[in-house]
Amino acid sequence: MSDRSILLEIRNLDVNFFLDEGTVEAVQDVSLDVFQNYTLGIVGESGCGKSVLSQAIMRIVPPPGKITGGEMVYHGGNAHSIDLVKLDEKGKAIRSIRGNEIGLILQEPMAALSPLYTVGDQIQDVLRQHSSMSKPEAKAYIVELLDQVGIPKPDIHVDQYPFELSGGLRQRVVIAMAIACKPKLLIADEPTTALDVTIQAQILRLFQELKETLDISIIFISHDLAVISEIADEIVVMYNGRIVEEGPARKVFSEPLHPYTIGLLKSVPKLGEGSRERLTTIEGTVPDPFMKSEGCAFYPRCSIREEQCTLECPALAEVERGRKAACLPIQSSSR
Amino acid sequence: MINYIIRRIFYMIPTLIIISMISFTVIQLPPGDYLTTKIAQLQAQDELINVDLIEALREEYGLDKPIYVQYGKWVWNILHGDFGYSWEWQRPVEEVIGERILLTAIISFSATFMIYLVAIPVGIFSATHKYSVGDYLVTFVAFVGLALPNFLLALLLLFLGYALFDVSLSGLFSAEFANAPWSAAKVGDLLKHLWIPVIVVGTTSTAGRIRVMRGNLLDELNKPYVMAARAKGLSEVKLLLKYPVRTALNPLISGLSVLLPQMISGATITAVVLGLPTTGPMLLGALRSQDVYLAGAFILLLSTLTVISTLLSDILLAWSDPRIQYE
Ligand SMILES: Nc1ncnc2c1ncn2[C@@H]1O[C@H](COP(=O)(O)OP(=O)(O)O)[C@@H](O)[C@H]1O
Ligand SMILES: [Mg+2]
Secondary structure (H helix, E strand, O other), X not given: OOOOOEEEEEEEEEEEEEEOOEEEEEEEEEEEEEEXXXXXXXXXXXXXXXHHHHHHHHOOOOOOEEEEEEEEEEEOOOOOEEEHHHOOOOOHHHHHHEOOOEEEEOOOOOOOOOOOOOHHHHHHHHHHHHOOOOHHHHHHHHHHHHHHOOOOOHHHHOOOOXXXXXXXXXXXXXXXXXXXXXXXXXXXXXXXOOOOHHHHHHHHHHHHHHHHHOOOEEEEEEXXXXXXXXXXXXXXXXXXXXXXXXXXXXXXXHOOOOHHHHHHHHOOOOOOOOOOOOOOOOOOOOOOOOOOOOOOOOHHHOOOOOHHHHOOOOOOEEEEOOEEEOXXXXXXXXX | OHHHHHHHHHHHHHHHHHHHHHHHHHHHOOOOOHHXXXXXXXXXXXXXOXXXXXXXXXXXXXXXXXXXXXXXXXXXXXXXXOOXXXXXXXXXXXHHHHHHHHHHHHHXXXXXXXXXXXXXXXXXXXXXXXXXXXXXXXXXXXXXXXXXXXHHHXXXXXXXXXXXXXXXXXXXXXXXXXXXXXXXXXHHHHHHHHHHHHHHHHHHHHHHHHXXXXXXXXXXXXXXXXXXXXXXXXXXHHHHHHHHHHHHHHHHHHHHHHHHHHHHHHHHHHHHHHOOOOHXXXXXXXXXXXXXXXXXXXXXXXXXXXXXXXXXXXXXXXXXXXXOOOO
16 A cells, blocks of 8 residues: 555544543544545444544534544645644634545435435535535536436436435435535445445445546445445454454455454355345444443453453554454464 | 415415304304493483484394394405494494504514514524523523513513603503504604513513524434534534524424414403503403404404414415425
8 A cells, every 4th residue: 555645644533422421432542544546444333433433534523522632634635734633623724624625425315414405405505615616507517416426317306305315316415415526535424324235236336436437535434344345445343432453355354353353244144145044243232332441342242352351452453464453362373 | 386375375264254253153142232231231320212223223233133144244244344333432343443453463573573583593592502601591581581471571661661761661652643643753653662562472482482493403403414514614604504593493483373373362461551552452342342343353353364374374384394295
């Protein structure tokens, strides 16, 4: 990856939610790099902090959530680099990045659209915010854009309300909205999750196309390792707010290192294996977000746990060339 | 949309017919009629009774006929612009009530306007500054406003007017304009007096709507579409007004159909306390003395106002919320 230039460098990012019941450490000590023209997949069970991480990059973590540490250095096109963490959440600087340099596709395509405005109207917002397009210009461009994301009869759908569209079309509308200003980075938070299988495949194909035709980096989030491995160049596996494994997509999918990744992989239905075998899910449940433990958060569910795992929280470290894992037994055996 | 409005106007007709029937019947329910009451009164005072005149009146208005004939006659006359005769005031009904209905409408609509003008921005402020000092202050004042009965507020304002400024705030006009014909100066005088009844009639509902607006908006603020709008880079004010505020307004718009009738009837008690020349006190008097045509005209006109305001609010809502289907 050294031949690629870096777009976004996240270092030791912490995001906490300060609730009455206690503090939820939604993202803990996350470091990752996003390169140009490259797709990073983030995978993990629900509640592991994927959405909060994407909100943090946009600086739209809702209260009572706060970024409590770390930095996110964005190397935009205009030569200088900015630490997104240092920007004022409501300031001009971050607003000129949102939707313009970085596009975000929120998790639920239905809820992310207001029922009171036509899809054209809602896409127009982002265009008119970041460009000097007139209304008719914007409209013509939006019709083109809807066509590009595979919406049939775009000139009709542009004037329709979200509730008049099917789930698949709404997802395409949301994608169109996120890429309208040709951002350098596109964050897609579970863009295939709420859809049925055939539509899922279509949306995935659309992302492949966008990847090939646009000059864009993508952070693709999913809880489904199979989906991620189809689209991502590099995969990051998250558990309980932390990165537990990182490596090239094919490697992580074919020979996962971390026992959590192995578990995730077992819970993926194998395509083309004929029989519909029962999915094994990882035993145990996601840890209580208010419980803090000294050791590894995965310890209670782990198949290779050792005494040392209860003592310290494992840091992410390289265990093979280009592959990292946060697991003490693996780290000690590879040494 | 046009079809929808036409159809809705069409539906108003049976509603009004039924209202007019019920109100006419209810007014007639007590035994006797205005004339028998009057005769008894005069007899008690040993006064001479012009039997011929009374019989003539009875004949003209068909008081000896069955009630449905009286009703039919009443409606027929109204359709020809004749609301009947007020026994009590000895004048045609339309002469007696014309101005009062107008003033009632002015107070009710101004109060409704004030309620929204105050409640919407204050509610927005309160929701977007949740748990701030300002929010607590608004909440406190709103609860006081909710708890305070209208008539008490009216008395309080009157008292403060006398005590602090030595002015009489009751009535809608100054003495010199009360019986003067309408003129620009009289309208000005009306505006000077209008705010007191408007505040009195509107305070409780304003307080209520502030709470409603705050609650609605708080619900909306956490919705993903607000986050989506923020992710587009829109400024906070712009995105708030375009997305969550607009959504939070819909329940208030549909609430208009309840609010306007409330304002119209709410003006009644307040009008008695403030001595306003509106419909309330006169309607009460007319009902008490079985002044049939006066009471009937009031009830009919007030119901028409109510039905029209319901229609207005429904049209507004249909216009503001695309999810509402006209079919
Ligand atoms: N708005 C919020 N308020 C409080 N807690 C939140 C909020 N959003 C997320 N969290 C918490 O942060 C953690 C990570 O959530 P999230 O990023 O949504 O998970 P996922 O990986 O499923 O996207 C969870 O424990 C969740 O309860
Ligand atoms: Mg999520």
